[in-house]
Amino acid sequence: QVQLVESGGGLVQPGGSLRLSCAASGIIFSLYTMGWYRQAPGKQRELVADITPTGNTNYADSVKGRFTISRDNAKNTVYLQMNSLKPEDTAVYYCNARANWDYRAEYWGQGTQVTVSS
Numbered sequence: 688q689v690q691l692v693e694s695g696g697g698l699v700q701p702g703g704s705l706r707l708s709c710a711a712s713g714i715i716f717s718l719y720t721m722g723w724y725r726q727a728p729g730k731q732r733e734l735v736a737d738i739t740p741t742g743n744t745n746y747a748d749s750v751k752g753r754f755t756i757s758r759d760n761a762k763n764t765v766y767l768q769m770n771s772l773k774p775e776d777t778a779v780y781y782c783n784a785r786a787n788w789d790y791r792a793e794y795w796g797q798g799t800q801v802t803v804s805s
Contacts, residue, residue, distance in 0.1 A: 689713035689794045691782045696799030699772055707767040709782030709796055720785050721758055721765040725778035736767060772803045
């Protein structure tokens with residue numbers, strides 16, 4: 688059974704920080720590209736950041752310089768450090784795992800709400 692469980696969301700003021708965590712089980716974590724996506728009300732789900740098994744990272748232009756994705760293979764966990772948060776960062780954030788050898792091997796977490804408001 689594959690499970691991706693996000694945590695760390697909540698309410699934060701503009702300019703504040705949050706750290707999201709996603710704990711994975713049921714996969715060989717170190718072989719998967721891990722990503723964070725988000726979906727705001729009325730918007731399409733979009734890639735925020737991802738990180739490959741070798742540690743290469745990719746960020747949406749809107750979060751470059753503010754967010755950092757990292758992974759700890761010993762803990763089967765991927766993180767998203769979010770700094771200098773803006774109201775437009777408000778969304779449900781989803782953890783994603785995908786394998787490059789099998790298009791069917793893609794998994795999603797349940798999502799965690801991030802609200803940036805004063």
